[in-house]
Amino acid sequence: MTQDLFRQDAYLAECGATVTAVHQHGIVLHRTVFYPLGGGQAGDAGELVLADGSAITITDTRKGKDAEGQPTADIVHVPAPGQEALLAALRPGTELTARVDWARRHRLMRFHTSTHLLCHLVTMPVNGCSITPEYARLDFHMTEPLDKDALSAGLAALVAAAHPVSLGAITDAELDANPALVKSMSVSPPRGSGTVRTVRIGAAELIDLQPCGGTHVANTAEIGRVVVTKIEKKSATTRRVVLGFQETPPASPSAPPP
Secondary structure (H helix, E strand, C coil), X not given: CCEEHHHCCCCCCEEXXXXXXXXXXXXXXXXXXXXXXXXCECCCCEEEEECCCCEEEEEEEEEEECCCCCEEEEEEEEECCCCXXXXXXXXXXXXXXXXXXXXXXXXHHHHHHHHHHHHHHCCCCEEEEEECCCCEEEEEECCCCCCHHHHHHHHHHHHHCCCEEEEEEEEHHHHHHCHHHCCECCCCCCCCCCEEEEEEECCCCCCEEEECCCCCCCEHHHHCCEEEEEEEEEECCXXXXXXXXXXXXXXXXXXXXX
């Protein structure tokens, strides 16, 4: 089981870790700051730095699977091709430093938080989601048209309001009693531990509250200038909204805070 440090602190960009397994799918560590593909958010990239200073480039991160293809509690770091010599030296027990590509991660955090703001502006169920370093999109289950300029203006106002973003948790029973908290029709909150992680935007004024396991910025002001770049009618009951950044925000940290 990999300890997922990113769940508690999305700004933790590196950590010391010990290799627990190396197999055809990648490298498993006893703990990691790398977020694995899931919930619509892309997996992290970065590097694993060995004691001698050499580094294994990681191009993707995935959730582990067993021999039958069922998910496990492992997180697998997928190395770039052509690093066979470095990989051959890895053994269970090898100590290293896991370091995410912070600039890429921060864009994912900004985009993911932006999609929560979009859910506040478009109060319809979500039946598809993709969050990448280049863009984010949400597919809404609806038939009414959407206005690109109005949504962009709404996002700008929520960003400028500097709403705090905080993590919390609710029990499975509380979630069952409040099904409206689940905005996604395509992704179900993970259950089994007894509690479900939540993300709240807003303090005195509630902007958004929903179960989510992704990485987010700590305040909407950190998102910067995000706009709706496209709205598409994907089907009779689906409207796709695509988000993009117009510029790097002045508030964006060039490195994670200590």
